[in-house]
Amino acid sequence: MTRDVVFLKAGGSFITFKDKPVSVNYMALEALAEALKATHREVSIVLGNGGGSFAHYAVLKYGSNDPTRLLVKCQQATRLLNRLIVDYLVFNNIPATSLQTSAIIGYGKDSLRAFTPPLLNLVGNGIIPVVYGECILNEKGLVEVFSTEKVFEILSSILKPSRILLLTDVEGVYSCNPKKCSNPGLIKRIDNDNLGAVLELLESDASRDVTGGMYSKVKTMSELSRKTGAKVIVTSGFNIDHVVQALRGIVPEKATIIEIV
Template sequence: MLTFLKLGGSLITDKRIAETPRLDVIERLAAEIAEARRADPLLRLVIGHGSGSFGHVYGRKYGTREGVHDAAGWYGFAATGDAAARLNRIVTAALLAAKIPAWSIQPGAALRCADGRIVRGMEETVALALARGLTPVVYGDVALDDVRGGTIVSTEEIFDHLIDALQPQRVVLAGEVDGIFTCDPLLDPQAQRIAEITPETFDAVADGLGRSHGVDVTGGMRAKVLHALAMVQRHPTLEIIVCSGMAPGRVGGALSGQEAGTRIAMQVRGRRVST
């Protein structure tokens, strides 16, 4: 089975303190991923991660997501990319230490965008890496843009582009909390976890998705859910799992198909999907 796994920026860094990786979390997640691969030799992974308190801090300061138009903006573009790459080296090193054949692929060197949307990607490189037994590692990065000059592309947007060519069966989005909630559970103890979200049920839960903690220049939780729904609408048999990476064993379980967090799909679990 081909699975895309995203390690969220709020999971692997402290997003409130600039350039602060959670090394213990990163190392534990690497061990869980390695165990899942050993348990299922047919499991193939594309791993992506957010930029957390690395790239997002610079991206917000310089407004890189909205566009780059002058020398100061291009400095910010370069600084954002450099920060994102620094975190990527930490994540890749942990995966390699866990004996995973992790190969970092710099998105910004291959991606081209037009007004914030990817128009050319790196699907051939990722596919060839998988065919050779490697585990590609991608991450949210800066990219050149024909309209904006430069922009920031999130890991979810990279996954969104890659699924058309690679056709994964499952996408696991691991964050700081265990799924999608009616409001931010870190701010409101009355928040309730939403077991499943489909295109039909999104409107009923959308109002609670606007508030998230920390700094995120790629749109927050609402944007991430909308991207996930766009993926399953194009690929009706795909399921996307949003779960916690803070709870030991949760990511490993999600990779093995165990129920966890919030499931995003075209239809609720157990119903037949028309294709």
């Protein structure tokens, strides 16, 4: 592959209204389509969408003691949101298509496996595959909830992204929840020197969702950065110029860079 591979997550806080079940933010989809239009011929993009007010609500509602019901309801929710996003992008002439995460990632004997030829063929031909955070059944018949970041982690050993871009509804990782605390400071860089201290700050956020919110995002992405050498950029999806810059490998003015060596 000659072009840079970029993993791009359209987070649920960006593309949905997380406090309103089953609600899509079409202004966010418009911004996402603009950014993709400007860049999809320059870089190879694997898009992932978060579960937002679709899957997170389904897991909370059905995640009790009936794994079959949880699985089908969760996958119904993830499929619906993914389809709405992909249809919107295709309608706006973006060459994107859906890849059901639970059909390309699953448990074999004792280990997670990925079936990646469909993904590689799409990426190799300039088409944007759109995967998503998903409920996955393990060999014991239990449901595991995989965030989009976890899906990226699994795919990164095959596709080796140059950078990973996470779009949320805020401009990066702050010293405290910017929607709740009085004096949030944008943390511009997370590296070996401050990773532990940042995780400590984020751990106490009581509003973490079923895949762990900002704390788990930073934890998973720092491990992935250490493992792959990829630079991770967290920024707001609503700032189209910043998203375009980040897709091109330019660090936007307002963002958090996670780089662990």
